[in-house]
Each structure stands twice: as C-alpha cells, then as structure tokens.
Amino acid sequence: MRKIALATVAVAAxxxxxxxxxxxxxxxxxxxxxxxxxxxxxxxxxxxxxxxSENWVLAGDxxxxxxxEAGFKADVQYAPANNTVPEQQNQISSMVTNGxxxxxxxxxxxxxxxxxxxxxKQSGAVVIAYDRLIxxxxxxxxxxxxxxxxxxxxxxxxxxxxxxxKYPDADTYxxxxxxxxxxxxxxxxxxxxxxxxxxPKIDDGTLxxxxxQTGFEQVVTQGWLAQNAQSRMDTVLxxxxxxxxxxxxxxPNDTLARAIIESTRAAGKPLPVVTGQDSEVESVxxxxxGEQYMTIYKDTRALVQAAIDMVKTLQAGxxxxxxxxxxxxxxxxxxxxxxLDPVVVTKENAADAYADNDTLSALTK
Numbered sequence: 001m002r003k004i005a006l007a008t009v010a011v012a013a014x015x016x017x018x019x020x021x022x023x024x025x026x027x028x029x030x031x032x033x034x035x036x037x038x039x040x041x042x043x044x045x046x047x048x049x050x051x052x053s054e055n056w057v058l059a060g061d062x063x064x065x066x067x068x069e070a071g072f073k074a075d076v077q078y079a080p081a082n083n084t085v086p087e088q089q090n091q092i093s094s095m096v097t098n099g100x101x102x103x104x105x106x107x108x109x110x111x112x113x114x115x116x117x118x119x120x121k122q123s124g125a126v127v128i129a130y131d132r133l134i135x136x137x138x139x140x141x142x143x144x145x146x147x148x149x150x151x152x153x154x155x156x157x158x159x160x161x162x163x164x165x166k167y168p169d170a171d172t173y174x175x176x177x178x179x180x181x182x183x184x185x186x187x188x189x190x191x192x193x194x195x196x197x198x199x200p201k202i203d204d205g206t207l208x209x210x211x212x213q214t215g216f217e218q219v220v221t222q223g224w225l226a227q228n229a230q231s232r233m234d235t236v237l238x239x240x241x242x243x244x245x246x247x248x249x250x251x252p253n254d255t256l257a258r259a260i261i262e263s264t265r266a267a268g269k270p271l272p273v274v275t276g277q278d279s280e281v282e283s284v285x286x287x288x289x290g291e292q293y294m295t296i297y298k299d300t301r302a303l304v305q306a307a308i309d310m311v312k313t314l315q316a317g318x319x320x321x322x323x324x325x326x327x328x329x330x331x332x333x334x335x336x337x338x339x340l341d342p343v344v345v346t347k348e349n350a351a352d353a354y355a356d357n358d359t360l361s362a363l364t365k
Contacts, residue, residue, distance in 0.1 A: 045095030152193020
C-alpha cells in the first residue's frame, strides 16, 4: 500500500536537508553516508536527459553554478536527443572513471542504467536518483524528487474541478487520457496517481472516455514528444469526436498539454479542460489567457538546492535527511527518499504561487 509522503514546502525541505547530518539516521538506515566523507573540492557528476523540458535546462545551469559555488568540481552533462540512453550510459561511466564522489542522475531511461550505477557504487561513489527513480538495481542510495504520485492525484482532482467549473450544469463529461513516456518511471507514477482519483468517476459513469483508451500502455507518449501527443490527439478527435463534444483531457505535463490544445484548435473544436505540469513559460501564459486549465509548480531551484545540500552533507561524512522509506520500490529495493511538495496552479492562484519566481511572476501581471 502506498504511503503519501510527509507534506513539506520547498524552502523547508532544503533547510531540512542542510541539517541532515544532525538528525537523519533512521532505524532502516541508508547506504550512502560515509563516516569519513570526502574532499571538499571533489568532482560531482550530474547526468541529465536531453533538453526537451525547460526544467531540465534550468537544472543543468543551477547544478553547475551551485556546485561550483559550494567548492566542488561540477561535471554536468546532457545526453543528446539522437542517442540519449547509450550516451548517458557512457557519461556516467566517464564520471566514475574521473573519480566523481557523488553522481546525481536524471535518468533518460530508468531501467537501462543499472550496470553504470553499479559501476559507480563499486568505485565508492554515492548515487542519487534525481527526479526519476532508477529501477532494478540495489546501487541507488537516495531518491530526490517532488512527490510524483501526489502530482498525479492533484492533476486528477484538478481535472474534476475544472470540469465542474467550466460545465456547471453537466452531470457527465467526455474526457481523454494521456500519459508520459514509458521509458520514464515517473510516467506510470503520475498516471496511477491521477487514476486513483479518476477511475471511480469512470466506473460510476460521471466520466466517459469516448475513445475507450484507458490503459497506461494505450495512452503513453513516447519520448514525451509534443508531436507524438499531437498526432495521437488528432487521431482521437477524428475517430471519436466528429459529433461529440470533448470536455476534458488529462495531460501529464505542459509540453503535451500545449500539443493537445493545438490539435483541438486545429480541428476547430472548443478547447477542453486540460491539465499540465512543470510551469513552463508558454503554459503559464496559456493558463493566464484562459486556455490551459492548470499546471503543477515543482520549483526546480528548490529541487537542485536540495540535491546540493545532500552532497554537502555527504561530503561531511553524514547521512542526508530522508522523509520516506516505504514508498519508492525500484523493483529490487525501497530507495530512501526525500520528497518535496508540488503545488497546483490555476489562473486563480498563479500570482500567489509564483510570487517568489521573477520570471513566472511577471507573466501573471
């Protein structure tokens, strides 16, 4: 049974991590802390997937700046879009060879990095899965992310709220479901969280998935690519909505949400309630304009800072703070995790949600 993580705000989360050496040891224990620590100017590897999301681009810049400011040697690398998995494998191996003491990995394919992660562990490096859980290996020491199952729950509830708001006189609603890429472990977590909220409403007839495509494998979007989502949406609309109105779409992130909206607009149909995630600039503009209904704000600055704080704690020879030791089973072990709390953003609360983010705050004025 899944346990929902302890609720924490991003600022409190990073502060707790900074204090991890004082209070983090648990009965279960973790495998990453070492009593001796390592040199303060050590190399820290950061392996990120391709730059398909604004947040990955921002994360790379923040890691480079933050790690160097903390005195470490930052080795931040992206896997190129045309050869992502093999290149990320090679990058991680190179980080091991170059003596990285901690390797932070945002996995392109969560299931294809076990050999490289095990190589890192054998070298004495600590492995932190960043944002995406790495599966099928004992060699992952920590998982650091926003609570992704909760993200899905929030998206599912927001879809219901948006439908009730936009169609106050309706008793039933026609919807479609989209999920992320099957090679990203998070995609299924997001979808399962959303379906925990939506499935009872599908079962009782409140929600009608007109296409009949309700299984995860039926609704995935390979590579999280906008063109794949738009192509599927084009097909769904043409095959099921020539004389039927579409009321809502579960979209797992902002990139796909915009593709879904573009497909609907191109078909000459009214825009449905569409969910999202990541607070991408173009989607925030769309929300303020009354097009995309919502997004999830997962402050990349807070997540990167939490990772850097974790590195600092490890360097001092202490074990970082974790707040979940039950939820994230990677198929071999339950990975000790530190989870930050996501925030739902709609047009109504956008100004408040982005008040401390100059870029996004400016869009709500």
